[in-house]
Amino acid sequence: MSLNAVAHLNFHGEAREALEFYQSVFGGQLTVATYADFGMPAELPGATNVVFGQVVAGNGFRVMAYDVPGEHAPAAPGVPSTRRENGTTITKEPFFLSVSGESIEEVTPLWEGLAKGATVIEAFGPAQWAPAFGMLADRFGVTWIVNVPAAY
Template identity: 50%
Template sequence: MTVNAVTHLNFRGEARAALTFYQAVFGGTQTVVTYKEAGAVEEPAEADRVIWGQVVSDAGFRVMAFDVPSRRPWHPGEAAFFVSVRGESAGEITAYWEKLVEGATVLQPLAPSVWSPLYGMVTDRFGITWVLDVAGDPAAR
């Protein structure tokens, strides 16, 4: 089993442009899932914003990004990133999840998502927000 820790950048309406820029800089493949595609639209004006996206290059560069929805507070430079832990199996990710949630605030329960067979988000007792998921091919869903 392997696990990757990936920087997960947070924006408000600029995630797609940022991912396009990073792809132009580092090369690789860009994947974007919108709130509409995920069936998670709460504010119609945000339907085409990014709920999950990434750029992955053959050279090893990887970054993820999303647009923080307007219902959640966000200010540039504050909560600008998450730590994303991506594993190969549900068992591996569930084991990490069960340890991280002790004394934590669960923001998104561990469950299947549009881009991953298993995904969850938790802010640990130190105030760090972690995104855990099982690597999957969003195009195959």
């Protein structure tokens, strides 16, 4: 038996933009279905929002997302709740997404892509525990760790 855990991100009207952004960073195939595609009358608010979306790339990257239905206040802009302090990570976030690669050359373009419009929490570079590590909150508020694990 084989299992595959995939992050499923919840947005409030930004799912398509986020998925397109992630596809631009990681490559792969983008699939998007809207509430209208599933039968919601096109004239209703939210009909063009994403009911199912995903990016699947040949390099192993996969993420799913949708727009939570209903009226929602837009996300408050500001500083992410995750920060580095005295060598430790302090956060109120329930999860981070982690992307690991075999080499610095492999993951550097991913870091650079995710960093566009992001808040860098820990700059990408050598770390005590890894050849390369970085943490950021992307422009959609998703916290990412990009790293090259140490060889043990």
